[in-house]
Amino acid sequence: AIASRSEGGPKSLTESMSKGVAVVSTRMGMPADVLADGQAGLLAENEDAAGLARQVLRLAADPELRAALVACARERVKPLHWPVLAGRYLDEVYRPLLATLG
Numbered sequence: 001a002i003a004s005r006s007e008g009g010p011k012s013l014t015e016s017m018s019k020g021v022a023v024v025s026t027r028m029g030m031p032a033d034v035l036a037d038g039q040a041g042l043l044a045e046n047e048d049a050a051g052l053a054r055q056v057l058r059l060a061a062d063p064e065l066r067a068a069l070v071a072c073a074r075e076r077v078k079p080l081h082w083p084v085l086a087g088r089y090l091d092e093v094y095r096p097l098l099a100t101l102g
Contacts, residue, residue, distance in 0.1 A: 001025070002031055010025075013025065013031050020074065022041065024056050026052060031043065034076060034080075035073075039072050039076075040073040040077075041073060
């Protein structure tokens, strides 16, 4: 469970997703974008502790839901792995920059 009010990209989010741990988070920053409520994880509104707890209990009670969320999350997080991002930086930023220096 991620209960932050605001955060850019919590490391625990991507670590959990890649390791097969189902995620419940408040609707903020990167979790709101990456989890897509009900697809790769569950979301609750910011400042809604009861809603966050309900989502955690829902996840705990439903092994089929957990499995579906984990499967989606593992696929969704692949483009965020550092080797993939590093390759994109190289191809999209540094190679074009170096080409202009010719």
